[in-house]
Amino acid sequence: EAARNAGVKVIHCTAERRADGLGANRNARxxxxxxxxxxALTPGSPAAEIVPEIKLADSDLILPRLHGLSPFQGTELDFILRNLGTRTIVGVGVSVNVAITNFTFDAVNASYQVVxxxxxxxxxxxxxxxxxxEHTLGAVATLVSSAELLELWCR
Structure with missing residues (x-):
């Protein structure tokens, strides 16, 4: 809510998998x-839905993907961000183990600042x-708390 009130575009990048697996990666455990x-994360299923606690707004964009480890690969995310004039991206969600780390590297490689x-x-x-x-994301992204980010957005 604070992001939207501050004029920040909210984009939800989701992972889905067709019931038949078409288009999904198979090259890793x-x-x-x-x-x-x-x-199953099949499109339209409860498991693939954005949880109600997120409170979607009509102004939000949802960009699903059927493959890969990052929302930058195989989606319109980069084009949309560039068309919006975005230079800094705030990444939230799961998981630090895979998606957040991949997202961060892809964003930095595409010349975005990441928070x-x-x-x-x-x-x-x-x-x-x-x-x-400490050893990876801190070297390429700005690490903050939600409270610090909210304070900035509410100024």
Whole structure:
């Protein structure tokens, strides 16, 4: 809500998987495990929906992807951000283990500044996520708390 009130465009980048797996990666154990998971991320299914706590707004964009580890690959994200004149991206969600880290590298490689509120992302185990913040993400992104970001947006 604070982002929207501050004029920040909110874009939700989701991962989905067709029931037949068409278009999905199969080249890593992670993808193979997703294919066997009891809860499928099929488009339109409850598992693929954005949780109600996020409180979608009509002004939000939703960019689903069927493959890959980052929302920059195979979506219109980069084009949309450039058309909006975006230079800084705030990344939130899951997981520090894979998607947030890939997203950050892809964004930095595309010349964006990246801000990550440490308490608005998750990784497992927590100790691993903390090590990734300290030794990897902290070198390429600005790490803040949600409170610091909210304070900036509410100015």
């Amino acid at each position: 992670l993808f193979q495990a997703m294919a066997r998971a009891p809860t 990550i509120p440490r308490d608005a992302v998750a990784g497992f185990p927590r100790e691993y996520a903390e090590a990734v913040f």
